[in-house]
Amino acid sequence: MTSHHDTGAKTVAEVGEFGLIRAVNENRRQPSSTLLGPGDDAALIATPDGRVVASTDVLVQGVHFRLDWSTPEQVGRKAVAVNLADVAAMGAVPTSVLVGLACPGDTPAAMITELADGMWAEAAAAGAGLVGGDTVQADQLMISVTALGDLRGRDPVTRAGARPGDIVAVCGRLGWAAAGLAVLHRGFRSPVSVVNAQRFPEPPYAAGPAAAEAGATAMIDVSDGLIADLGHIAEASEVGIDIRTDALDISHRLIEVGTALGADPLRWVLTGGEDHALAAAFPPFAELPEGWRRIGSVTMPGSGLTVDGEPYHDEGGWEHWR
């Protein structure tokens, strides 16, 4: 994929900062919202709405990805996807991405251009462009991505608007990345569909604005796990949430993998992070947009986060540092 980049077998130290920036940005196609792309002190992006949605996430090698498990292109896709999912979870349409990249000087330049290929591919899939960034030297590969988006005149859908009686629904895969992680930890590399879900998420970007349009009262992207992230909505909205396990559509693929590894696929679905599905609350009689499926209800304040009406004692979820 990188044969068009003239970096040969050189390291980033040999190619130099400006050569690297050139290699990462040449032959790329910016969306029309990019009024001024990379190459100046700053980028300029259209915000027709008069507001801009902005989110930053940092991925660190060995913590958020492993280069013996993922290709640089997959890591690039993941770094951009996790950020664009945050933008979509506000109900916004992604417009652009800025990338801060730190890596050792002896990193092959081709690795960075492959990483950039993945970033550009994922940004393009959401209609966004890479508009700027910075590359610096560090002991460890680290990727910081800031994603921007436009609400197209709608109110942002925060975590705080869910009301008792609302429908709770999700769009996108749940538990796949966790299943993939379990597979990789056992030293396997298949089934590929499950393993790839761990390598890079495929967030349903368009489902965020569609949910906002349909009147979603609260929304979040499932990065820490369904229970943990619905817990964030419950806390911010000061309500309870009950998940119905019979409404969780567990893929036969996850059941197969669970059986093979002696693991419970329901646990992956309830607690597995990194799939970046969207979860939202909708008014009781809302018509759910395409791809959204009901999985529970918003309950009264004080009733907490329950599964089939009972507290779930194996919370899982992912918090850094702990």
Place this chain on the structure above:
Amino acid sequence: MTSHHDTGAKTVAEVGEFGLIRAVNENRRQPSSTLLGPGDDAALIATPDGRVVASTDVLVQGVHFRLDWSTPEQVGRKAVAVNLADVAAMGAVPTSVLVGLACPGDTPAAMITELADGMWAEAAAAGAGLVGGDTVQADQLMISVTALGDLRGRDPVTRAGARPGDIVAVCGRLGWAAAGLAVLHRGFRSPVSVVNAQRFPEPPYAAGPAAAEAGATAMIDVSDGLIADLGHIAEASEVGIDIRTDALDISHRLIEVGTALGADPLRWVLTGGEDHALAAAFPPFAELPEGWRRIGSVTMPGSGLTVDGEPYHDEGGWEHWR
């Protein structure tokens, strides 16, 4: 400065991700442009102009700062200042900052809140707020900052608009950070004014929009050194630039330090980076805004970057990886 944060002597691992985010954001005052601050999937910032200026820079411990030379508060100021200077160099008014922070789990939480104090102080000095971010674990302290700004209806001032005959002018200090670095490398800690210039820049934020208002044809912030950065303007504008050394107002403080260390203060002024002064081209008869001083002229294409009419053979400047 951090006595109001309830983190005691704990490490970031002990405080946890959510505790850290709380400590960093509590008791802070957002500007009116922050429509939705930290705590949700993304922030929402007003962009009354219908466009947003965006820039990202990454600072790495041991590469861009040293904690035996600078306090965490000074590092925080620097991380934000270098980004806000990029926004100002487009002629924009800074509105907000997003921060991606990576550090080892055994980092004292108080260090991170001090870092945040510095970030908040610098952002506030420019009228901006910290609107979001991410904290993750890594082997090395790394700070990635994205700064956003508003052009207030003006065209962006890029590097590409300088024309032969234009005035070349600067606003802000030149050579101070380089002098401070020379002092620190010799193991000294004074004069404090010079050493502090290395610890954190004080970019003249308001001078960027003022220059745009006065008709600046090209602008850049001096991060790599005056010759290197004016070279970027010359290249992007396809012109030459001549700097007149008799117009460079070399502070007696730099002359003193140069004498003490046996170094040439003119070289610091011409090649020293990290002061984040602003350099710009103005039309021949423009009235320079307050604080701007003429240091040279834009010359014909092909004449290159000259000092007193001669090529300068000791380019200096700072390029990563090389």
